[in-house]
Amino acid sequence: MSWVDFSGHAYLVAFILYCVAFMFYVIAIAGQKWSNRDSKHHIARWGRTSFIVSSAGLAAHLTFFFTRWYGSGQIPTSNMYEFMSFLAMAVMIAFTIIYAIYRKPLLGMFATPLAVIIVAYASVFPKDVQPLIPSLDSYWLKIHVTTAALGEAFFAVGFAAGLMYLLRVVDYTRKDDQARKQQRWIEYTLYTIVVVVGFISIVFAFRGAGYEAHFTQENISIDTQGQTITNTEQVEYNLPPIFKPYNSHADSADSFLGLEKLQIETPSWMKGVNAGRKLNTVIWSIVAGSLLYAVLRLIFRKPLGAVIRPHMDGVNPSDLDEISYRAIAIGFPVFTLGALIFAMIWANEAWGRFWGWDPKEVWALITWLFYSVYLHFRLSRGWQGLRSAWLSVIGFVIVWFTLIGVNLIIAGLHSYAGV
């Protein structure tokens, strides 16, 4: 067994441990109200157990990271799979640091599922070790990517705490417009998370079934001499095609509910052979996520926020507000250093300019500007509690767009393989 294979097993162990830790954290927090239990004793005991389990998960995750590094000879942060799994690890590290400061098990209840989702999300992407292109072959790859990811991980913890705060304080008994608006937005946030879970499940479901469809796209372009050039590109789908690539024909397609006959053509303005595949994936995620959400609603017969809300009773909202802010305040300098300063130093070494308005750079700047707005609102304008929590949620959406959306929609110099 090679080191890389071994690291894959460690990754699976980490995933399982995170899942278990999540359940334990839920028991630790929600179980406080269970009958015949001393709440303080319960939370101390279960909180400790949960933390041990999640730390064991982190240890397994670190094992994954270093064995893969050793096995592949390059730091595993260079494609989407590696970066996302590193981000999940950074979230757990950030969580551990915040936990060390506040010793509140309730944070684990939201940080571990976040890690679980990101770990699973990472597994969607191709896992092979990809050799570096020369411009990535630099020690700055290690420094820049890890620091930036750690900064983002703190923002993720800030988001988790902010979302918890919202779930804790938004009053589901109130029916006025203001309260309804809050409820709707929380529900929408939860729905988005469910869509991500839906995306992961659908990819794994069809991967398990070994689904494949192949398309050939013909691109016609006119060169400067006025000659027509036709070149063909192949693309492989791993989800049944609702949308096929623009101007393409199927070479082969496994059948699934007759969908392979439907095949709407991707609009021409979505460029590139992969545009159809990306659009198809997005549609599938929304369909699967919505179905999953509908099932959950049918089971509980009330908004998901209202389902979670009662379990949050034992939590001090002011603690959550403080933790969310603290995580962001700790993450902000780390992010500045990793995503902007180190990035600029490296860009200057590799490309000969420290700033080039590449979409990824711009979005890192936007993230930074947004969190600086957050800090100014909080420190100078006294935006705390509810408004601050919403900002932390929006901030994380921006972080996520910077990480995923830019690659999915805009791309540029930072195009990771396999998105």
Place this chain on the structure above:
Amino acid sequence: MFQNTKCECGHQNPPDTLLCESCGKPQTEVAEDAPLEMRYDGMARRSQKRNPNPLDLVWNFFSSVKIAIIIIIITLVGAAIGTIYPQGNTAEYYEQTYGWGGKLYHQLGLSSMYDSWWFVGLLVMIGTSLVICSLDRVLPLYRALSKQQIRKHLMFITRQKTVYTGPVEGNAEQWVQELAGHMKRRRYRVHTDGTALLAEKNRFSRWGPYINHIGLIVLLLALLARTIPDWKMEETIAVRDGETVQVPGTNYYVKNEKFTVEYYEEKELPDRLKNQERPKMYKTEAILYQCVQSCGEPGIDPVLEPVKNYDIIVNHPLSHKGVKLYQIGYDDQPLLKAVKPVIEDKQSGKVYGPFDLPMKDPQTEFTVGPYSLSLKAQYMEFSLNDEGNPVTLSRDPKAPAFIFMVKGPGIDAAGEPYMYFPLQKDKERFRQDVINRDLAPKVEIRVDGMENVSFTSYTSYLLVRVDRALTYVWAGLGICMLGLLMGAYWHHRRIWLRVDNGVLSLGAHTNKNHFGMRADVAWALAQMKIEVDKDKLDNGGYNS
């Protein structure tokens, strides 16, 4: 309107002061008992004059954090819009690629967003706001923190976010002194005034945000400085193997001694990428020369002195006195550099030579054995035009051809023309033997063996950069980072207490991390045998 701004302690405060500068008594009637607003220590943020002149109006505009936030948000949204389509292409490109959306995008000027006047204007406004906001706040704050009164108004103490009141036994002054001793062990700076105490730590962290802002201002100025002529230069040069090229805009020359590319081996590639040529590393073994004499004089070769040998690799630029050379790419089309052909006397089978024939500026007269050759014409990329005349298609030796006038045994005394193609493929394509019909059976010019052919196989593309503002950019970023670290990872903590008639009133304030503040207070009280649950110290109200 006259406003009485004198506090009951006798201190004269500036207008709009929230908390008395001296004793801390709240100066405005706010909700009783609620924790006090402690930002900037309750100092008047700016003297809002009753009759502001235009200068004051502009000043006040930029002094507002609300305005600053709005400017940042506009910048943020603008920057985001700029990423919708790639920047800096032509109008036709946008319309062809993205249809009417792209056309509109270009017409609105969004295609060169980041150096548009209004985006630069936003950055200027951010810069202005940074200066004015900071100045208007840091000065009063500095004043407030540098002359703090130890004995604060009771209302100030009991309305902090972290408070404790309780009885104290024994001599109050001794009690205070003892507590002071404990606080010092926790690295607090302690000042006492009879039965009142002020303990403070990490005041420097309050300057963090302002230092951060100074760094950002330095950064913005550095970016502005890059528009000064000669501060910034960017050029691409192509240097072939073995060639020496002047570094544009400087007195330096760079020679490409040797260019090498390494590819990934098959076993290093995952299945998906097998059978692909994936470059692993490419480098230019470069020598940097400085011109010491006859620089820029036409027709005379400059006298060069080597200054540096360096292997230029991606991520490892050559750097010399502010000039940097980056490896940005390469081209692997091989071009002929020189050949060493021989002449064969077809009749006798005797071979003469070889002689040197470089592609670039060859000599025109050759004597080889009994033959004399006179070079009449040279074509770098030989071709025939529509009229059937020989022409060259480019200035690079892609398909070189030479026309010699040959004299020698068995050849017309006036000389006969001989066309020579060094490359075998051209020789066949243009049918050298047919062109040389009369001479072809008598002599042949040819190259024997590859050792007599030299190629330059690669062209190395180097980016030349001069950026004199770079030092200031790094300095700005460094200062900015320092400020951030100071402000984010250290917290200014202060504890005020006074004992009045055996009753201890304690209030504590921090700009961040009230958990830590409460823990410190609980610890200090525990040293004095007062056990409190640290969460009970919380007076409610906002975190910050």
Place this chain on the structure above:
Amino acid sequence: MGKYRKPIQIVIMLGVLLLGGYAIGEALFASSDSDRPEVGSAAPNFTLLDLTGKQHQLSDYKGKAVVLNFWGSFCPPCVKEMPEFERQYLKWKDKPFEILAVNLSEGDLTVNNFVKDFDLSYPILRDANKMIERRYGLEQYPSTFFIKPDGTIMDIFVGGMTEQDIDERIEKLLQT
């Protein structure tokens, strides 16, 4: 800030106005590629040798109208327009006027043969290693710069020129 408040305010606002104005002005008026010569800007100076070894410095031609042509034997439109330039040269020769034709870094033999074939009488200058060509930011050949007696560029023509094209411009050039 006390009594210095007002002077400080004024100094800072002035600084902002100056620097900000410079920054915005730079963004408004800066040309896209700053170093490249454009119509209206001064033609970059150079010193080059002609085929006889004589030095020609552009600044020596101040007070004269100069047609600066970049050509190569490898570029058919360049070849085509050379005789047209020759005719124009002979026509305007007596006016304060000069044609400088810069060869695009080709070999001696090639250039000499070419000039002999076409029997050109105006100075042919030899660029080396594409230095001057780069300084003029050339992207296509031929390119011709029409330089006024004061040394600024009146017009830039990219592509082959007919005799009429040249004639019109020289006439305009001589009127300035």
